[in-house]
Amino acid sequence: MKYLDKNVELCTECGLCEEACSKAYFKVADKEKSRIRINMESFGEKITVCNQCGKCIEVCQVQALYRDKNGIVRLDKSKCVNCLMCVGLCPENAMFEHVEFLEPFKCIACGICADVCPTGAIFLKEREMATAE
Amino acid sequence: MITVNGREFPYEEGLTVANLLQKKGYTFKMITVKINGNVIKKDEYETTLIRDGDNVQVLHHVAGG
């Protein structure tokens, strides 16, 4: 399966990934709506993004989170009751929420951000289904 | 002699916070330990020595039920 991997040393904090992501999914350049975050406040990691580990699937009471046939962890918004446990319990802090939305959102490894990254700090990678580093 | 939670307790050479908790049977995890009013961090229980005459508080917080 594909997932977005990172090489933090190459990151120049240009923010192009955040812009590309928020534009693709929310039609606006706003890092608060990006599914990948650079230097997120209150968290030490330079690049914060989902590694598709699936821990959130386990904590979701209504089974709104699931792994699709390609191994990507996705949210079925119609089932979500907006409890945000997945946001708080994500070991990577990579499930995001925004004041304008009830549902959280996350990276689905589409690669749009990797395409615009000028240094190759983020890139799609393959691994065996369901195991995370 | 030291004081533990306002009651006298015999002092002995080399007594650490961790030893004291064991001697008193204080196994509960939700506690705050203070020596002469200063909070001792949990990761320092093994290394913090109690001196003769110290006023030790082991405050158990309420839980459960």
Added chain:
Amino acid sequence: MDFKVLKSFSYQLGKIIKGYNNRSLYINLNDYSIGEKEVTEMMKDKFIGGKGFGLWYLWNAVTPETKWNDPENEIVIATGPIGGITQYPGSGKSLVVTISPLTGIPIDSNVGGFFGPYLKFAGFDALEIQGKSKEDIVIFIDGDNGKVEIMDIDTESIDSHLIAHALTDMFAKNEEDKKNISVVSAGNGAENTLFGLLNFSFYDMRRKTVRLKQAGRGGIGTVFRDKKIKALVVKFSNTRGDLNCPHDIELIKKTGIKLHKEIRDLDDKQNQMRKVGTAHLIEIMNEYDLLPVHNFKFGAHPDTKNITSKVFKERYFTQNMPDGCWYGCSMSCAKAVDGFELKTGPYKGQRVTVDGPEYETAAGVGANLGIFNPDFIVEANFYLDTYGIDSISFGTATAFVMECYENGIINKDITGGLELNFGNEKAAMELLHQMARGEGFGKIVGLGIKRMKDIFVREYGADREFLNDIGMEQKGLEYSEYVTKESLAQQGGYGFTNKGPQHDEAWLIFMDMVNNQIPTFEDKAEALHYYPMFRTWFGLNGLCKLPWNDIVPADNDMTDNPAKVPEHVQNYVDLFYAVTGKKIDAEELIRQSERVYNFQRVFNIRMGHGKREDDKVPYRSVGPVTEEEYLSRQERYDNQLKEILNYDIEGKSIAERMKVLREYRESQYEKLTDAVYTRRGWTLDGIPTLKKLKELGMDLPEVVEVVKKHLG
């Protein structure tokens, strides 16, 4: 299943505004009338919601003469203004209020499951059920279509694991729809004992089974069956995070995520609620000599090692499940045992999911009965729930009869052959099954300790004083499972409760006995003011107590008052504002509780109880009743006599020492009573003063009228 609609009522679906629907649902089972009532501004200001609303409706429904089985008695179910938010752990509680069969005064019980939130989303801040039906009925509240129906449904059994499943299946369109149903039910044991409970269901999507949470205390299930209610069913299909239309949802989200993260980072190092729930207390109470053993005689037992949370975690509880009893509860303490094969009773051989055991059940039916077998505890837990019997009252009442049996007060002729020695698990289990069948000695034990004392004195010539000493009941309610002998503050923590001796008002044993933090009467009185008031507030708002202090922030140690968990108190202040838009602070939070707490006290007085006389406690909760108890802690007791009382024990018999110790301890309790009443603004007879009621704005004419009669 065959069914017939006896009565149908349609209502306009509405919208919740800042935590309130501003209406409640009233059903009278005498004539099957159904209607709406307005929730007034006065109710919201003075009673907030939850048990506040329950007590207010109940006050207006009953007279001082009303008995639990009179038609005018009500069962009121309500969550509170915060109840139903999905983003903060522990926000789905229902509060249930009725006149208790055990105590004759209001009982309130705080329970999880989806019923309260779904009732609120269906359009009602409370459900009030009055009257008695002539035939067994089910009440169905359809929150999707705005319809309430009283139905005759032919169900196989009223035992909860069966009826909750059957009704969930019946009212859900398909598997996916089952999560939108919640059932309230009792069971055969609730019908045949006075300590029947109510089960509130939620559907566990992962296990694909109905789970049950219990409104355990005070016999609400008994009232439910007396009204001929088989079950209540609510359906609501579109649960979302903003249905309360809160004033500031961003603040709710932020506060909730902060707590989710605390739980993620710290629960494993603190209480492991996510792994074992409240069962972690079993070994802690044993280690601190606080676990009731043999009817509260002792506080520890070597065999407790067989029933620790480690045993339940490794051999019973299914791990890594989202065990919240409402959405968004990352504390997830609602542990379950899956695929448990029953070895006794009518469901013998079946494999079932058992909700629990929680601490109270393990302590009550395990240690307190001298039974240290986890299989027994899990099996008893299952049957207690499905029969609708309160595990605390069952445990404490059975411990009482076991002590009576061992003392020859009752014998095999009286028990119908049951050898009720401590540790006899077969006899204890049979007693439980008898309660469900309404047969034999189980029927007697099911009356509760207070009534048993009368029977044993009247029929078998038992010594009244001894029974009063060892019978762990007060106000008619059985004690919950903590040994209070060495903590004066907790003797009061149980003794001065409104509903009877339950630990949900205050748990001060560590603060008092271990920490020695509240040495004076005034210190103890302050704690017995603050904590009962603070904890009352959860029940006004539809909240659970556990996320307050079963998880604490990493820097909680550094705060001025770690026991209060200041950051979490602020969370609650923030949540109340974020939902209702009403700004409060930590002091107003306490005043909100004080209003309802004092109202409940006056309610007790109105029902002929609730005075100083009613706050007396059995001596078993205060000190050693028997020589074996004295000897088990002889050093402690001898030292107290020498050091505190300057009593020379040389040459004195144990009986003489016990007498002196008893006089001392009982006088301490009286002094504590004086201090607590004074701190709470009551007279020394325990009556809230007019001044106090005025200060709180609770000088309602009907309240003043009751109080005046007693103020002289």
